[in-house]
Amino acid sequence: MGASPDYGPDFERLREQDPEVAQVLLDEVARVRGGLQLIASENFTSPAVLAALGSTLSNKYAEGYPGRRYYGGCEVVDRAERLAIDRARELFGAEHANVQPHSGASANLAAYAALMQPGDTMLAMALPHGGHLTHGSRVNFSGRWFDVASYGVRRDTELIDYDEVRDLALRHQPKLIVCGATAYPRLIDYGVFRGIADEVGAWLLADVAHPIGLMAGRAIPSAVPYADVVTFTTHKALRGPRGGGILCTAELAARIDRAVFPFIQGGPLMHAVAAKAVAFGEALRPEFADYARRVVANARTLCDTLAAEGMRPVSGGTDTHLALIDLRELGVSGAEAERRCAAAGITLNRNAIPYDPEPAAVTSGIRVGTPCVTTQGMGLQELKEIGSLVARVVRDPGAVADVRERVSALAAIHRPYLSEY
Numbered sequence: 001m002g003a004s005p006d007y008g009p010d011f012e013r014l015r016e017q018d019p020e021v022a023q024v025l026l027d028e029v030a031r032v033r034g035g036l037q038l039i040a041s042e043n044f045t046s047p048a049v050l051a052a053l054g055s056t057l058s059n060k061y062a063e064g065y066p067g068r069r070y071y072g073g074c075e076v077v078d079r080a081e082r083l084a085i086d087r088a089r090e091l092f093g094a095e096h097a098n099v100q101p102h103s104g105a106s107a108n109l110a111a112y113a114a115l116m117q118p119g120d121t122m123l124a125m126a127l128p129h130g131g132h133l134t135h136g137s138r139v140n141f142s143g144r145w146f147d148v149a150s151y152g153v154r155r156d157t158e159l160i161d162y163d164e165v166r167d168l169a170l171r172h173q174p175k176l177i178v179c180g181a182t183a184y185p186r187l188i189d190y191g192v193f194r195g196i197a198d199e200v201g202a203w204l205l206a207d208v209a210h211p212i213g214l215m216a217g218r219a220i221p222s223a224v225p226y227a228d229v230v231t232f233t234t235h236k237a238l239r240g241p242r243g244g245g246i247l248c249t250a251e252l253a254a255r256i257d258r259a260v261f262p263f264i265q266g267g268p269l270m271h272a273v274a275a276k277a278v279a280f281g282e283a284l285r286p287e288f289a290d291y292a293r294r295v296v297a298n299a300r301t302l303c304d305t306l307a308a309e310g311m312r313p314v315s316g317g318t319d320t321h322l323a324l325i326d327l328r329e330l331g332v333s334g335a336e337a338e339r340r341c342a343a344a345g346i347t348l349n350r351n352a353i354p355y356d357p358e359p360a361a362v363t364s365g366i367r368v369g370t371p372c373v374t375t376q377g378m379g380l381q382e383l384k385e386i387g388s389l390v391a392r393v394v395r396d397p398g399a400v401a402d403v404r405e406r407v408s409a410l411a412a413i414h415r416p417y418l419s420e421y
Helices: 009-017 019-033 047-053 075-092 104-115 141-145 162-172 190-200 212-216 250-264 270-283 286-308 334-343 371-375 380-395 397-413
Strands: 096-098 121-125 147-151 176-179 203-207 229-233 244-248 322-326 349-351 365-369
Touching: 009 019, 047 270, 075 096, 075 212, 075 244, 075 270, 096 250, 104 141, 104 203, 104 229, 104 244, 104 250, 121 162, 147 162, 162 190, 176 190, 190 203, 212 286, 244 250, 286 322, 286 365, 286 371, 286 380, 334 349, 334 365, 334 380, 334 397, 371 380, 380 397
Parallel strands: 121 147, 121 176, 176 203, 203 229
Antiparallel strands: 096 244, 229 244, 322 365, 349 365
8 A cells, every 4th residue: 555545456346336435444544544553452464464354255154164064165265274273273382273263252252162051150350450341241241141250450569469369269169260351461370370270170261362462472471381271362462353263272172163163153254264374374474573572662661651751550560562551640531541642643542440440431541552553663762752642642632733743743654554564
């Protein structure tokens, strides 16, 4: 794509047949090129991933698994799925991989279905402390179908209290222990969780939807050697298409596969499966390891800059791709900070902090992440400036115009989809 995106003949046909939808595509490119994307759960896929997503594999029904389909004519798409499976196993050192889940939530549903029955007890991180809806929230299937005990972080350190996790496990005797989070900036000790699970005879599931790309790039320790089942998404730091996946031991392979199909899903999205294969292949290259390391370095720099500007990082910092920032000392809510940043062309999200006194729609914090800006080629100097810009506009809504001008200048230098990365 150039300054005026050239999508090729397929897009030109779309523009002729449906100019309204075509304009949406153009406007989204303009949006991401005109600002800074600090959503921790987003990234920019490569053009190769996009090409697979827009392919004719979208047309093929392929219920079942390679070599065992319910429809004929799957010999070609079988190759795509086998590539995705083989590359995922190599990338993560896993005994088995299922690449069909449509999302991380679908992957978790399948994993629960494979390991538990409705009414069984699970132990997982509380949503207000950084967990996920599918870890037992009452508004989610996980909280309605299972008896959920929740652990959190300590008030003083804002780190997972592993003693509390063990005590809760001994008290509740869960069938499954879930470790993983969406807004926890520190490393999780999967070895400790493994020991607790073994002590109470529980399965251990690691939901690594957020840090999976960092594990693929060997920037942080992997959960795969410790967990019975690992669920993940492919569209965050892994830089693949929107979708999910499951890694597990050989012992659980058949149970996981049956839980994905036919229990929770029908036909897989074969264009997405092919795009996952592309993303796994990209992550196997040496340059992806460099990318993962830069994501973490950029996140630490952004976090340190915000701290120096008077915006307190929860737990004192970050070890991953994201930081959680407490805004109470500034007297600004997370929702208001999100609005002020959006007006200046900076996209981030409000987020609850541990023991947050504000409701979820307001919050006392924001969450920031560095996968997108790192994909665009930004480094430590740019992240220092971005941190200063975020702090300035959060403190002073009157600075929106000035901050927006500098954001536009940064975005003009590092525009996505102008070249391969």
